[in-house]
Amino acid sequence: MADDHTLFREGVIEILTAAQGIDVTGEAHSGEDACEKAARLRPDVVILDVEMPGQGVRETIPRLRQVSPHSRVVVLTMHDDVVLARELLALGASAYLVKGSTRHELVSAIHSVVVDRGPGHVILSVSQQGLSRVEQGPGDILSDREREVLALTAEALSNSQIANRLNIAEGTVKRHLRNVYRKLGAVSRLDAVNKAAAASLIPVPRVKDD
Structure with missing residues (x-):
């Protein structure tokens, strides 16, 4: 779990720890920290925030895929934006969820990206408002x-x-x-x-x- 806001990160970890079939192996506060820990721990899934200090998300996702090819990246962000989602999914993320998602949606997304490892399988969760911006x-x-x-x-x-x-x-x-x-x-x-x-x-x- 990589997010620079400690309270939010701890809250997500608490949700994941209580979920069946999920073990939290580490936490990170920046993109660089996430890459370093992923290279060492080789997790099945890395949950990644978009805005963190230092290395940007557009550098972090390809780097994560390089240092730990087995890991799937789930983006969890406040940005309710399909354009950004498409860009990050194209860079190698397997799922894009807004922070307004429910705990059930987050847990389901994690299970889904682990079970279905096909290259065409991605998960996108944005609001209707976010979709309408693409149309505009x-x-x-x-x-x-x-x-x-x-x-x-x-x-x-x-x-x-x-x-x-x-x-x-x-x-x-x-x-x-x-x-x-x-x-x-x-x-x-x-x-x-x-x-x-x-x-x-x-x-x-x-x-x-x-």
Whole structure:
């Protein structure tokens, strides 16, 4: 079980420990820690959060598959986003569940990925709202202000600088960025900028000459 929030991690471990047929062999607080422990313990399943300090999830999943090919990766995240789910499943995750899932859904997903090891077998659990975002497309769900904030983020401005430029509160900037992350399935400022630029929502950031 890999999650940087101790209370949440301990809660999930308690659920798994009480479940029939599941033994918890280790816990980790970062992507690097998860890879190190997976290489040593070779678990059947690694439960992985998307946002942890250090190494990003897009690096962690392929690394886990490399150091412990036998292990299946179950992503458990707050990001209710089909686009992100598809990306992580393509990288090698076997299941993608939002943190609003029930304990029964989590336990069932773990049993399922262990029993059915076929390469085409994946588990996706998102809300109807998350599915509707795919039908809309990112261009339909980002507001003008969110695009404005993201465009300034692409210029490497801090939240404080963006707030001053737009004459809004710094807390409002943070709220807009949180909404952008959720809508684009992004896990960082850079990830949000890259995804928005790829979708032509903002101009492609210019690389400054030295």
